[in-house]
Amino acid sequence: MSTDLPIDLRLSEEQRISREGMRRFASQTMAPGARAADEAAAADPGVLAGIAGFGLTLMSLPEALGGAGLPRSPMGNVLACEDLGEGDLSQSLAALAPLGVVNALLDFGDEAQHEAWLPHFASEAPVPAAVALAEPRATFEPGDPHTRARRDGDDYILDGEKCLIPLVEQCQLFLVVAATDDGPAAFIVEADSPGLSRARQDYMGLRSAEPGTLTLEGVRVPASQRLANFDLERLVSLSRIGLAALATGCCQAVLEQCVPYALERKAFGEAIARRQSVAFMIADMGIEIEGMRLLTWRAASRAEQGLPFQREAYLAFLQSMEKAMRIATDGVQVFGGAGFVRDYPLEMYYRNLRGLSALHGALMV
Amino acid sequence: MINFELPKSLKNLQNMTHQLAEQGFRPISRKYDRIEHGDTPAELKPLAQMIAAGRPRGGGKSDKADADPEAVKNGSNLMGIVSVEEMCWGDTGLMLSLPASGLGNAAIQAVGTAEQKEQYGKLYCAMAITEPGAGSDSAAISTTARRDGDEWVLNGEKIYCTGGQRCDAVVVWATLDKSLGKAAIKSFIVPRDNPGMQLARVEDKMGLRISDTAALSFTECRIPMDHVLGSAEIADTEAARKKAFGGVMQTFDNTRPMVAAMALGVARAALEITTEILEKEGVKADFSKSPYNSSAIELELYRLEADLDAARLMTYKAAWMADNGQANSKEASMCKAKAGRMGNDVTLKCVALCGELGYSERYLLEKLARDSKIIDIFEGTQQIQQLIVARHLLGLSSRELK
Numbered sequence: 223m224s225t226d227l228p229i230d231l232r233l234s235e236e237q238r239i240s241r242e243g244m245r246r247f248a249s250q251t252m253a254p255g256a257r258a259a260d261e262a263a264a265a266d267p268g269v270l271a272g273i274a275g276f277g278l279t280l281m282s283l284p285e286a287l288g289g290a291g292l293p294r295s296p297m298g299n300v301l302a303c304e305d306l307g308e309g310d311l312s313q314s315l316a317a318l319a320p321l322g323v324v325n326a327l328l329d330f331g332d333e334a335q336h337e338a339w340l341p342h343f344a345s346e347a348p349v350p351a352a353v354a355l356a357e358p359r360a361t362f363e364p365g366d367p368h369t370r371a372r373r374d375g376d377d378y379i380l381d382g383e384k385c386l387i388p389l390v391e392q393c394q395l396f397l398v399v400a401a402t403d404d405g406p407a408a409f410i411v412e413a414d415s416p417g418l419s420r421a422r423q424d425y426m427g428l429r430s431a432e433p434g435t436l437t438l439e440g441v442r443v444p445a446s447q448r449l450a451n452f453d454l455e456r457l458v459s460l461s462r463i464g465l466a467a468l469a470t471g472c473c474q475a476v477l478e479q480c481v482p483y484a485l486e487r488k489a490f491g492e493a494i495a496r497r498q499s500v501a502f503m504i505a506d507m508g509i510e511i512e513g514m515r516l517l518t519w520r521a522a523s524r525a526e527q528g529l530p531f532q533r534e535a536y537l538a539f540l541q542s543m544e545k546a547m548r549i550a551t552d553g554v555q556v557f558g559g560a561g562f563v564r565d566y567p568l569e570m571y572y573r574n575l576r577g578l579s580a581l582h583g584a585l586m587v
Numbered sequence: 588m589i590n591f592e593l594p595k596s597l598k599n600l601q602n603m604t605h606q607l608a609e610q611g612f613r614p615i616s617r618k619y620d621r622i623e624h625g626d627t628p629a630e631l632k633p634l635a636q637m638i639a640a641g642r643p644r645g646g647g648k649s650d651k652a653d654a655d656p657e658a659v660k661n662g663s664n665l666m667g668i669v670s671v672e673e674m675c676w677g678d679t680g681l682m683l684s685l686p687a688s689g690l691g692n693a694a695i696q697a698v699g700t701a702e703q704k705e706q707y708g709k710l711y712c713a714m715a716i717t718e719p720g721a722g723s724d725s726a727a728i729s730t731t732a733r734r735d736g737d738e739w740v741l742n743g744e745k746i747y748c749t750g751g752q753r754c755d756a757v758v759v760w761a762t763l764d765k766s767l768g769k770a771a772i773k774s775f776i777v778p779r780d781n782p783g784m785q786l787a788r789v790e791d792k793m794g795l796r797i798s799d800t801a802a803l804s805f806t807e808c809r810i811p812m813d814h815v816l817g818s819a820e821i822a823d824t825e826a827a828r829k830k831a832f833g834g835v836m837q838t839f840d841n842t843r844p845m846v847a848a849m850a851l852g853v854a855r856a857a858l859e860i861t862t863e864i865l866e867k868e869g870v871k872a873d874f875s876k877s878p879y880n881s882s883a884i885e886l887e888l889y890r891l892e893a894d895l896d897a898a899r900l901m902t903y904k905a906a907w908m909a910d911n912g913q914a915n916s917k918e919a920s921m922c923k924a925k926a927g928r929m930g931n932d933v934t935l936k937c938v939a940l941c942g943e944l945g946y947s948e949r950y951l952l953e954k955l956a957r958d959s960k961i962i963d964i965f966e967g968t969q970q971i972q973q974l975i976v977a978r979h980l981l982g983l984s985s986r987e988l989k
């Protein structure tokens with residue numbers, strides 16, 4: 223970059239306006255319905271449609287393909303993840319999964335692939351789609367997928383198992399990452415391909431994201447559906463940024479719940495907020511959230527400016543994953559027994575935030 | 588537009604200060620840690636002149652930005668943060684021993700009269716707040732000042748005064764009337780050789796050894812009338828009293844990020860040395876594996892780096908807010924709390940990660956771990972910062988959350 227920008231923490235006018243709308247939706251629609259969706263283990267179609275209505279997938283699509291033609295904006299996406307994540311991490315993950323696919327197509331697809339697949343996302347009702355990277359192994363490493371794609375004439379044949387895919391049963395398209403003879407590659411796989419099967423899986427949290435596994439047994443995919451310029455490191459790093467932003471938002475929700483509760487709940491004749499043991503837990507939540515947020519913003523800002531950002535994304539994700547769990551567990555602790563019962567959302571935040579350790583590549587910003 | 592990368596002007600400042608720390612501080616770091624007590628190191632005098640010469644007049648870039656009030660400013664607060672981190676990467680104790688770098692200098696610069704600045708601006712002015720009976724609770728000080736004709740007369744005891752031995756003058760906090768509480772606390776400039784002020788002792792410390800830490804006693808110590816800093820009036824209403832002390836405390840909003848920046852420098856130095864040692868032994872933390880597939884030692888390095896960077900960004904933010912005229916009391920305390928504990932944690936873990944090499948005096952790691960602890964204590968302990976942050980988040984007053 224030849225420009226000489228000052229250090230700056232101001233959001234642009236557009237970012238501020240778009241934040242306002244999302245924060246309103248998160249607090250008025252998402253948060254109140256999060257518990258019911260979790261209990262039902264089903265995303266609320268109204269929430270999914272509402273988030274789709276913000277048109278995030280449209281923003282960076284070329285105008286010729288029905289989009290707004292704006293430059294890719296990891297920073298803008300991060301703000302969306304943070305705001306929606308404060309409403310409900312789980313349903314945000316489900317609703318934003320197609321955005322991850324769009325961004326992967328934009329960044330890694332060639333022109334023909336753009337023309338073939340991007341129009342699916344050029345409306346405020348994008349087709350359900352998700353990136354399928356994670357595999358059900360304790361030592362899973364994104365750079366070493368066990369799902370294989372072997373070349374067979376003009377096709378590839380895919381075999382393997384993927385997991386933690388949001389809205390797995392509704393998806394029409396998957397972006398499957400598989401090992402080939404020349405390294406990891408990404409394939410656009412249609413849900414009705416022979417040999418493809420899927421099943422819901424019950425998890426500790428993220429239940430309203432309707433996640434599950436995808437099994438590929440001899441699935442034949444045309445070679446033209448292998449993304450031309452795939453960069454796994456970029457996909458993983460941009461997704462780490464997205465997940466860190468979702469966690470930041472959800473942790474903010476923990477804090478917003480703890481403040482009024484600690485001020486109202488009385489013990490030994492006064493509000494528990496007036497005891498340092500409780501007040502300091504809340505202070506540390508605020509302090510660590512600030513650190514998570516700024517690490518995430520920096521990584522996104524570097525990505526947006528075209529600077530290297532792998533290290534920054536890694537650090538943002540690591541810090542967010544670990545501090546988020548501390549914050550979530552302290553959130554339950556501040557509420558005491560009330561944190562453990564399902565009347566309050568604290569135990570849900572706790573269950574949802576643990577999911578960060580298992581999600582890979584799920585939300586490329 | 589959100590950006591955390593240093594602009595050219597700050598990068599230049601960073602490079603310049605880094606050179607100074609590398610060539611001026613590092614080679615004498617170990618030597619003065621061992622010497623501990625003595626005069627201001629002779630090597631520091633030319634360095635102080637270089638710093639004074641390199642300092643842009645009138646705040647540099649921020650002046651240009653003043654032309655456009657809408658423009659975002661990267662001014663003296665960010666400049667301070669960037670240089671303090673670099674200097675403390677070299678040696679925190681030596682930085683604190685630089686002539687004219689005392690906390691008292693900052694106070695005189697902030698509220699002194701033109702005459703006071705002229706007379707004391709270029710000297711080393713220490714700051715004496717803490718007393719045997721008043722540490723974090725600075726409103727509880729009991730050193731007294733009474734007016735007698737054309738003079739102030741000071742009586743009391745001060746401890747933990749950085750630079751109290753070598754300084755040219757001390758800015759002393761004293762109360763005009765203890766029954767009036769915070770509002771009656773004023774600060775006074777006392778020249779080092781003033782009759783009535785005595786050096787009681789110089790502390791032997793775990794770290795920051797070359798920076799002298801003194802106990803001073805005041806017995807009928809008389810200073811001229813014009814040596815009071817700021818107004819000598821005691822506010823007569825409760826609200827005005829609160830405001831007066833609030834003004835004193837507000838200077839912490841600018842100094843806390845500076846102290847946070849000390850922790851950044853110390854921690855970065857330790858991490859760099861550790862990474863170098865480990866690389867020689869074949870440990871490479873290159874972010875190529877997910878956190879929990881990495882080795883324990885790699886994961887630890889990632890965690891320390893993440894913590895350091897988080898603390899740095901928070902410090903940048905607090906300083907940026909001050910540069911841009913935004914109230915930053917919460918952010919100043921947040922960054923001090925985070926950086927203070929981070930600096931201590933990072934340096935201690937670096938010692939542990941390097942085994943005997945970390946613990947021995949072969950490298951500076953053990954010294955950095957000794958130096959780091961005080962940064963989590965002075966300029967408001969971590970717990971004081973947590974208290975301030977908690978009050979902000981919970982909307983409670985200092986009376987409601989003690």
